Amino acid sequence: MARRGKKPKGRPVNGWVILDKPKGMGSTDAVAKIKWLYFAQKAGHAGTLDPLASGMLPIALGDATKTVPFVMDGRKVYRFSVRWGAETTTDDTEGPVTQTSEERPSRAAIEALLPDYTGEITQVPPAFSAIKIDGERAYDLAREGETVEIAARTVEVLRLEIVDQPDAETTVFEAECGKGTYVRAIARDLGRDLGCYGHVVELRRTSVGAFTEDDLVPLEALMEAAEEGRERLDAEAVEAGAKARVVDFAPLDDYVVAPETALAELYEVMLTDEQAARVLSGNPVILRGRDAPVFCEEAFATGHGRMIALGAIEEGAFKPKRVFGGRG
Incomplete structure (x- = not known):
């Protein structure tokens, strides 16, 4: 006698939640949080965002997970701040400093190099990245003290421009790029070419594929929506240890974008x-x-x-x- 398939746990909610991921939260943790809030049967994300980065993390629920590859292949826009004068092992603030310089680049010197970093360019991804080497994540190998050698790869940068230069130490850039581009590597390589070294101190993703900044939803807004839908417990139930649960998902579902929104092209x-x-x-x-x-x-x-x-x-x-x- 054939066994019946196990009924999936959760709601069959289908669509995208375009999370404005807060700094300090990992992408996997963010997906787990959204899946829990929505009590969704299935969830996944389109493109990892570092814990130190903030901004757009498109999270697919239910059938929308089938459209994830189309979003991951889409263009992405990042705004990032580079601190000049030091290079780190991670190309951001998480790792120790490996090289320093007293030199600071002028805006003109930086802008003169930007054409070299647009179009199809070759870059070596950071040692601390999610790239797999012999089945292991590069960042896992690097954290264990192993020497990580990642081959250079061709990526596409459609636009790279300076949007602010608040002081001599810092330059803020905006980059529009294709799949697999690391802006941390851009900061590292720019610093080397300028002879002053550099690393990313702030990173925010503002656009992925068909999704724009207008689609972003802060985690706080989702938490408030979940709270709206929780059942109200009387004092006796609370004292007995009962926990409020979401019984009306309508406030949360208002933030779900249709699966086909990801397929605008x-x-x-x-x-x-x-x-x-x-x-x-x-x-x-x-x-x-x-x-x-x-x-x-x-x-x-x-x-x-x-x-x-x-x-x-x-x-x-x-x-x-x-x-x-x-x-x-």
């Missing part, structure tokens, strides 16, 4: 109810209409008022690859 196939039923069963559907594309490598389909599948358009037909809320 993909072609959308809008299906009739009949077509949606076929796609939800894993079947392809012929696209009709003069403007219907014949081929599209990546597309998503909507029907019944929501996103129902990710797939591709081949020979004028939408072919689902991942179905939301149906088989697959």
